[in-house]
Amino acid sequence: MDLKCLLFIFSFIRLSGAQDITTVGQMSVQRGQSVIIPCLYHQKYTFSHKYLRAGYFWLLSDYVESSDQRCHGKSVLISDDTSRHIFTVRMDDVQKSGYYWCAIQVPSAFDKRATFFLNVTADSPRLHVNSQSVSGSEYGSVTIVCYHQGQSDVKWCKFGGQCITGASGLLDGASVDIRYGLRNMTVRMSRLTKENMGWYWCSSEDLQMPVYITVDENKSFESPVMAESVQVSPSPRRRTAILFLLPVILEILLIIVIYSALRLFKFCKNRFVQSVTEAEESQYVTMHRKQSSRSYGCAAAEGVYENMTGLKTISEIPASSQKSTRPPLVKKTDLSNVSLGDPDYVNVLKS
CATH class of the missing domain: 2.60.40.10 (Immunoglobulins)
Structure with missing residues (x-):
């Protein structure tokens, strides 16, 4: 071989x-x-x-x-x-x-x-930085200083991406400004976003020095473009919250309407039952009064009829019975129904 x-x-x-x-x-x-x-x-x-x-x-x-x-x-x-x-x-x-x-x-x-x-x-190494990890806030900036020993062709690159070879440029939307010195290169990245978080490196000839940039969310800062967009239309998070709360609000209103309707129906039903009951009771009292007066009239008529029957019985006593020395017996019930002013009653007493 x-x-x-x-x-x-x-x-x-x-x-x-x-x-x-x-x-x-x-x-x-x-x-x-x-x-x-x-x-x-x-x-x-x-x-x-x-x-x-x-x-x-x-x-x-x-x-x-x-x-x-x-x-x-x-x-x-x-x-x-x-x-x-x-x-x-x-x-x-x-x-x-x-x-x-x-x-x-x-x-x-x-x-x-x-x-x-x-x-x-x-x-001191030929190419180095003060720290391999720097952090900045969203829409803010970070500054990295790469120290070298006078090498040429010093660049700032994103790991796995493109490099900035001039004095300025863009990396994933962030502005990059570079100042070259005799033994250092100062890199300033501004208007950072979450997409800019990751690994970068200083590159000089055959050497690289990695630097990790962390971008923290900054709630107190809003760019003019974002502020203007917020005034025109709500943010996606706010729209999501509204879309989430809208069905809940509608369900609550529907429950309130159904509950109110059931309460109203129950109230009307109770009033109707109460009115029907009162009407039936009034009708029952009226009928009972009519029946009572009718029964009273019948009882009075029966009393008159019994009085007349008793008088008829007295008047039809045979003459043979008048010869008796003992006065005829008269029922107590008959006497009670005979008037004291009746002549027949007087005659009976005399005889």
Whole structure:
């Protein structure tokens, strides 16, 4: 096997899988300091296992750390941001230079990987920043100072995106203003939005220095455009709240209407039943009075009839009975119905 074949195999083994994962090419850090390296991967590997290896040759590299910390080291930590498809490697107290591999485990295939070189220096690094993490408020601004040693072609780039090579430009809607000095580059990003949150880097020749920008929501500030739009039409959140509350309000009103209707129906029903009951009672009293007067009239007529019958009985006493020496017996009931002024009654008493 000749030298060309060996170089081809070496290049294939070294570069295989580098298309689905990217990272910095080379970083410079002072000995004993900490450094964070971002590794950008394809979204199809969101739930795959991520890990770090150390060594120039992939097949001979050493397993250092994993995303699930199955082999947790004291000075290395891997964090996976699945929403942005970036996992970061934090290395503390670095002591020596070397090659490292950001890798993703792929079952039944070659693992995806990308290599970077970490250059550890005793003096100030060739390219560095004061902090790898800066934060700003929404619609506000942030300033990053990249220190170098007079290198040319210093740029400001978004990780996995475009670079600003001139004095100004735009990155995802944010305004970028750059001032170049002899040994530094000052970058100011203004009118920040949530889309501007993520990893950026200073780039100079073969060196990169990653910087993470955090954008916090600022409720006290509104741009003129937003304020004007709020006056014209409600915000989406407010419209959503209105659309959510409208059915609830309608249901409450419907319940109130139904309840009022039922109360009114019950009231009318009770009034109707009460009026019917009063009418029936009045009719019953009237009929009872008529029946009472009719019964009283019948009783009076029966009394007169009994009186007349008693008188008739007295008047029809036979003459033979008058010869008797004993006066005839008269029923007490008959005498009670005979008037004292009646002549027949007087005659009877005399005889």
